[in-house]
Amino acid sequence: MSAHIFVVEDEKPILTLLTYNLQKEGYKVSSSLNGEEALSRIKEKKPDLVLLDWMLPDLSGIKICQYLKQDEKVKNIPIIMLTAKGEEEDKVKGLNTGAEDYMTKPFSFPELLARIKSLLKRVKPNIVSExxxxxxxxxxxxxxxxxxxxxxxxxxxxxxxxxxxxxxxxxxxxxxxxxxxxxxxxxxxxxxxxxxxxxxxxxxxxxxxxxxxxxxxxxxxxxxxxx
Amino acid sequence: MSAHIFVVEDEKPILTLLTYNLQKEGYKVSSSLNGEEALSRIKEKKPDLVLLDWMLPDLSGIKICQYLKQDEKVKNIPIIMLTAKGEEEDKVKGLNTGAEDYMTKPFSFPELLARIKSLLKRVKPNIVSExxxxxxxxxxxxxxxxxxxxxxxxxxxxxxxxxxxxxxxxxxxxxxxxxxxxxxxxxxxxxxxxxxxxxxxxxxxxxxxxxxxxxxxxxxxxxxxxx
DNA sequence: TAAATATTTAACAAATCTGTAACATTACTC
DNA sequence: GAGTAATGTTACAGATTTGTTAAATATTTA
Structure with a gap:
């Protein structure tokens, strides 16, 4: 059973890159180019993991993150923030909002993959059994x-x-x-x-x-x- | 303690230019004109960062990149690919092989410098395995x-x-x-x-x-x- | 609101760790 | 091989961390 990853990214080339590579790795991929849509579709689809771009045209990634982490039904879905900024401060903020990890663009796909795997592995026991x-x-x-x-x-x-x-x-x-x-x-x-x-x-x-x-x-x- | 940068570039004028400017910035610079040699010397010297030309006479830059990223000992060294092509496709490939960044020639040295600094600054959060x-x-x-x-x-x-x-x-x-x-x-x-x-x-x-x-x-x- | 429960902080004892200095030993140079 | 520099080792005082208790607050329940 392959994991389902949701990608929120407004830059098409990057989105294409991510989607292509993730699918090649065997993941089921859904995506959205803007924040509003992403929010509702994530709640609807309940993916296993979310890749979230920091800079989005409408809602900022950080906002989405906050909203998701407030919602009982999806708060346990791990989020990896993708940020173009490299400042320490931003990283901290990213983590404060509840994102489980972050990566600074440009990033190497193998590294991203490693982190995805690590998070999915970690989350598994989160599917809390009774x-x-x-x-x-x-x-x-x-x-x-x-x-x-x-x-x-x-x-x-x-x-x-x-x-x-x-x-x-x-x-x-x-x-x-x-x-x-x-x-x-x-x-x-x-x-x-x-x-x-x-x-x-x-x-x-x-x-x-x-x-x-x-x-x-x-x-x-x-x-x-x-x- | 200044960083050590390894440049792989077969066009001598460009290599000279890069070496000169990087040294002026205080970096220790090593270089190689071809791929085979580069591969072994990088493994031996373990520089802090590699500038890698896409087009090389023997091994292509992309191959080198792949080899380096497979080697446990040097996989964490960030690589910036230098490419004359600007197509999206190439960029994708560049990222797939694990390069951390890429620049399209002709490039401005200040920009290259900025990216180098950014990568070096990103304190290798070595993907520490469990x-x-x-x-x-x-x-x-x-x-x-x-x-x-x-x-x-x-x-x-x-x-x-x-x-x-x-x-x-x-x-x-x-x-x-x-x-x-x-x-x-x-x-x-x-x-x-x-x-x-x-x-x-x-x-x-x-x-x-x-x-x-x-x-x-x-x-x-x-x-x-x-x- | 009072009583019962929980939580946090503070305080101190006990366990353990750390850095330094002193001395011992080992390599290196000539 | 003597002299010197670098490293190995040990003991100990001082620092840090942790366990535990008790008292002070906060929260919940009746």
């Missing part, structure tokens, strides 16, 4: 219950969110900043040490007699779900 | 784990960073200053001898019974990851 397990830890997202060794465990809201996030990619190390961004979300006016406290509590909560700790600390890096 | 290996040493950047002969090894933060950096280009020798710059980063208010100490620690950490040392000292030059 149940996620890691070793003897189980989380049922429908009932929002958590089990350790068949025994139900009670978690506070943040603890639950934190675990819910960590379990999507066990063993992957997340920095405190990443956790704040993904688990806390919008109001990141929170000390990064706060994460530590919640990790401690989560640890205490999922800890059971005769079971492994399950949360690993990677000094000066962050945490991961792992025994 | 896993890197050198011989029996493996580093998994996702879980931030290091293995030697399948056995997990625990490294301190600096040791990890150091190895992470060294393994990007095995066998390449880095001076203590380069290591400080890339591994320590901003606060380079550190004695260069400090590097020695961390190298020692890293050596001890990755050392395993009956395995090769893996870190080479190059007297009065620096260190490299190599057996």
């Amino acid at each position: 149940e996620a397990t890691y070793l003897d830890l189980k989380i049922d997202r429908e009932s929002m219950k958590v089990f350790r060794k068949e025994k139900e465990i009670t978690l506070g809201p943040k603890e639950y969110k934190l675990l819910d996030f960590l379990i999507k990619q066990p063993k992957r190390v997340y920095s405190r900043e990443q956790l704040l961004e993904h688990v806390w979300g919008d109001d990141i006016n929170v000390e990064s040490r706060t994460v530590d406290v919640h990790i401690t509590r989560l640890r205490q909560s999922i800890n059971i007699e005769g079971a492994k700790p399950l949360i690993r600390t990677v000094r000066s890096a962050g945490y991961s779900l792992e025994n | 896993e890197a290996t050198y011989l029996d040493l493996k580093i998994d950047r996702e879980s931030m784990k290091v293995f030697r002969k399948e056995k997990e090894i625990t490294l301190g933060p600096k040791e990890y960073k150091l190895l992470d950096f060294l393994i990007k280009q095995p066998k390449r020798v880095y001076s203590r200053e380069q290591l400080l710059e890339h591994v320590w980063g901003d606060d380079i208010n550190v004695e260069s001898r400090t590097v020695d100490v961390h190298i020692t620690r890293l050596r001890q950490s990755i050392n395993i019974e009956g395995a090769k040392p893996l870190i080479r000292t190059v007297r009065s030059a620096g260190y490299s990851l190599e057996n």
Whole structure:
């Protein structure tokens, strides 16, 4: 099953280039030359990934990005911003709006491809299944219950969110900043040490007699779900 | 520390012009008049950027580009293609082969310069793969784990960073200053001898019974990851 | 609104890491 | 082979990071 990529780009040659190459790679490609149209068609088609040009005739790419990231139904679709500007500032803005990655034009197609693959791979576990397990830890997202060794465990809201996030990619190390961004979300006016406290509590909560700790600390890096 | 640019161009007048102007800008310039030679010398010299003529007597520029982009060791060096043709099609091909940029002759030197600067500035956000290996040493950047002969090894933060950096280009020798710059980063208010100490620690950490040392000292030059 | 729950911050102890200096060892030069 | 420069190694004081607790705020629930 090939992934579906939506390209928003107003410069035809570039759009042609992208479409041609992406299709050659086996992706299903849809595209739009302007922002307004793109917005509605993305919501309708729900592609697996969006390539979004920064500069568009009507709505700017950044606006589209913001709108998409506000919409519950499509907010999980990863976005790669394509920008002609190379300034650091812009890159930051691009990421702030919620884009998962950005590339500066002119870019090499192989590199773009690499990033696309990487994002699609990463997103896969985002197709959140109702149940996620890691070793003897189980989380049922429908009932929002958590089990350790068949025994139900009670978690506070943040603890639950934190675990819910960590379990999507066990063993992957997340920095405190990443956790704040993904688990806390919008109001990141929170000390990064706060994460530590919640990790401690989560640890205490999922800890059971005769079971492994399950949360690993990677000094000066962050945490991961792992025994 | 000025950047090193490699020019591949068979028309002598143009080559002379480019060399002269680039040197005047403070760049270190190497060059080659034909493709075969260029290929081997680029791999040997590892310049920071390559200016590559499209039309060459033997190997075409596009071939060179493809070869370079296939080679792990030099694939990250940005390439600017110089082409006399201006057709869209060529541009597409140029990008397909992995060139980061292209310019159509005749071009203005200031513009070329601007693009060179832009590319050089774009701090090679090397497409770091999740896993890197050198011989029996493996580093998994996702879980931030290091293995030697399948056995997990625990490294301190600096040791990890150091190895992470060294393994990007095995066998390449880095001076203590380069290591400080890339591994320590901003606060380079550190004695260069400090590097020695961390190298020692890293050596001890990755050392395993009956395995090769893996870190080479190059007297009065620096260190490299190599057996 | 009061009570119950959650969250954040601050504070301090414990664990671990880091840089430096001192001394040991190894290469290199003549 | 002596002398010199470069590198290896070690120990330790100081710095950083993390775990944990408790108290202060904020939020939700009844």
